[in-house]
Amino acid sequence: MIEVKGLKKEFNGLKVLNGINYTINQGEKIVVIGPSGSGKSTFLRCLNLLEEPTGGEIWFDGTNITDPQNDINKMRQKMGMVFQHFNLFPHMTVLDNITFAPVRLKMQTKAEAKENALRLLRRIGLEDKADEYPNRLSGGQKQRIAIVRALAMNPEVMLFDEPTSALDPEMVGEVLDLIRELADEGMTMVIVTHEMGFAREVGTKILFVDEGLIKEENTPEEFFSHPRNERLREFLSKVL
Amino acid sequence: MGWMDEIKAEFVKTFIRDDRYKVFLTGFENTILITLVSIVVGLIFGIVIAMLRYGYVQVKKRKPVTAVKKAGYVLYFIIDKILALYVAVVRGVPLVVQLLIMAFVIMAGFPNKIVVCCIAMGLNSAAYVSEVVRGGINSVDAGQMEAGRSLGVGAFDTILYIILPQAFKSALPALCNEGIAVLKETSIVGYIAVVDLTRASDLVRSRTMAPMMPLFFIAAVYFACVMILSFGVSFLERRLKQGDRG
Numbered sequence: 001m002i003e004v005k006g007l008k009k010e011f012n013g014l015k016v017l018n019g020i021n022y023t024i025n026q027g028e029k030i031v032v033i034g035p036s037g038s039g040k041s042t043f044l045r046c047l048n049l050l051e052e053p054t055g056g057e058i059w060f061d062g063t064n065i066t067d068p069q070n071d072i073n074k075m076r077q078k079m080g081m082v083f084q085h086f087n088l089f090p091h092m093t094v095l096d097n098i099t100f101a102p103v104r105l106k107m108q109t110k111a112e113a114k115e116n117a118l119r120l121l122r123r124i125g126l127e128d129k130a131d132e133y134p135n136r137l138s139g140g141q142k143q144r145i146a147i148v149r150a151l152a153m154n155p156e157v158m159l160f161d162e163p164t165s166a167l168d169p170e171m172v173g174e175v176l177d178l179i180r181e182l183a184d185e186g187m188t189m190v191i192v193t194h195e196m197g198f199a200r201e202v203g204t205k206i207l208f209v210d211e212g213l214i215k216e217e218n219t220p221e222e223f224f225s226h227p228r229n230e231r232l233r234e235f236l237s238k239v240l
Numbered sequence: 241m242g243w244m245d246e247i248k249a250e251f252v253k254t255f256i257r258d259d260r261y262k263v264f265l266t267g268f269e270n271t272i273l274i275t276l277v278s279i280v281v282g283l284i285f286g287i288v289i290a291m292l293r294y295g296y297v298q299v300k301k302r303k304p305v306t307a308v309k310k311a312g313y314v315l316y317f318i319i320d321k322i323l324a325l326y327v328a329v330v331r332g333v334p335l336v337v338q339l340l341i342m343a344f345v346i347m348a349g350f351p352n353k354i355v356v357c358c359i360a361m362g363l364n365s366a367a368y369v370s371e372v373v374r375g376g377i378n379s380v381d382a383g384q385m386e387a388g389r390s391l392g393v394g395a396f397d398t399i400l401y402i403i404l405p406q407a408f409k410s411a412l413p414a415l416c417n418e419g420i421a422v423l424k425e426t427s428i429v430g431y432i433a434v435v436d437l438t439r440a441s442d443l444v445r446s447r448t449m450a451p452m453m454p455l456f457f458i459a460a461v462y463f464a465c466v467m468i469l470s471f472g473v474s475f476l477e478r479r480l481k482q483g484d485r486g
Contacts, residue, residue, distance in 0.1 A: 050390060068309070080390075083383060088387075
């Protein structure tokens with residue numbers, strides 16, 4: 001579904017990604033972990049071209065999205081993204097946050113989008129917040145709404161960039177529960193996270209990224225019980 | 241004759257005799273007309289300039305590959321530099337001089353001097369507004385742009401619907417100042433013989449030789465207009481605050 005070939009990224013001479021090769025198949029839940037500054041977030045942000053790769057190719061559904069001829073917006077409509085800092089639109093109500101993109105892009109009529117948004121809000125138990133502004137919500141509520149906003153586009157893949165890192169500890173659970181539900185429904189997802197327990201439970205594959213490369217890739221069982229890479233062992237001993 | 245009578249005599253001289261209040265009325269109308277039109281022109285052009293220049297910052301990040309895109313890139317680069325020059329020139333030349341150039345060079349012979357004033361002052365204000373709005377845009381968290389774009393919404397729509405409304409809110413106090421500045425700066429249009437409030441007081445003063453009454457009067461009118469303008473803006477500010485906490 002997503003094929004990454006020799007992905008490289010430099011920021012003003014600073015090499016962040018040094019040639020990543022990886023293939024993500026339909027229905028997989030890829031969890032990316034690694035020390036800070038390892039390039040894991042950059043890797044995720046390259047997948048929907050929020051960061052423009054400086055080398056290599058990314059293929060999505062059989063098209064090379066790094067080809068400048070490719071329509072970036074069309075691609076992004078099929079890849080939902082959830083940010084560490086939620087990035088809800090503060091000047092719009094919760095409902096408008098969710099319906100903005102589908103209506104603007106003429107994928108749904110206003111009425112359809114509203115109905116769809118309310119259905120999604122009902123699912124996460126926040127239907128009564130539809131007309132609230134984001135600043136009135138807790139971090140956990142904001143992040144769940146951000147997830148729902150991405151879902152409203154009916155994406156094929158969901159990208160999560162440290163979705164719980166900015167949350168108070170007691171709100172982490174509600175967000176992880178929602179992501180877990182989506183995973184169970186078969187959504188393909190790539191998750192950058194520091195929640196090791198969650199990674200182990202939800203991931204079908206765990207990647208360890210360090211120095212801009214995938215240093216280890218394995219099933220959760222093997223990854224956590226028999227880490228082979230020296231740096232990974234060191235990393236796990238610190239975080240587990 | 242007591243001081244009350246003196247004031248009364250001066251009042252009659254300044255406003256009543258020869259229907260002089262009509263001169264002030266015409267002046268007031270022109271001041272308000274030029275102010276409102278200039279503010280609207282300034283806002284429209286200022287926002288367009290700010291959007292174009294912010295858009296260029298976004299485009300600059302991607303390296304153009306196809307020939308068509310390269311040409312567009314170069315064109316956009318030139319437009320951005322022209323706009324930057326425009327802003328620099330407008331800020332670097334006194335408004336009176338700009339008004340005179342507009343009236344006697346660029347639009348020389350144009351019969352309606354009020355239109356000339358509106359264009360000169362509107363385009364002047366546009367440069368300031370564009371910088372204010374640009375500052376507002378830069379104060380919006382970069383994550384907002386990313387969130388809009390990650391949903392597949394194009395750069396233009398994201399700027400228009402996501403970035404600008406938030407930028408506008410934080411720029412509102414500075415925009416209010418700009419509106420006040422425009423109102424007060426209209427007092428120079430007498431230079432090209434348009435009768436505004438200030439010019440009206442000049443005309444009357446030169447006939448009555450009593451400077452105090454007309455000058456204090458127009459000072460009070462300007463002050464009142466500024467107060468009304470600031471009240472209007474603070475009302476708008478409160479309305480826009482509805483998304484904020486509390």
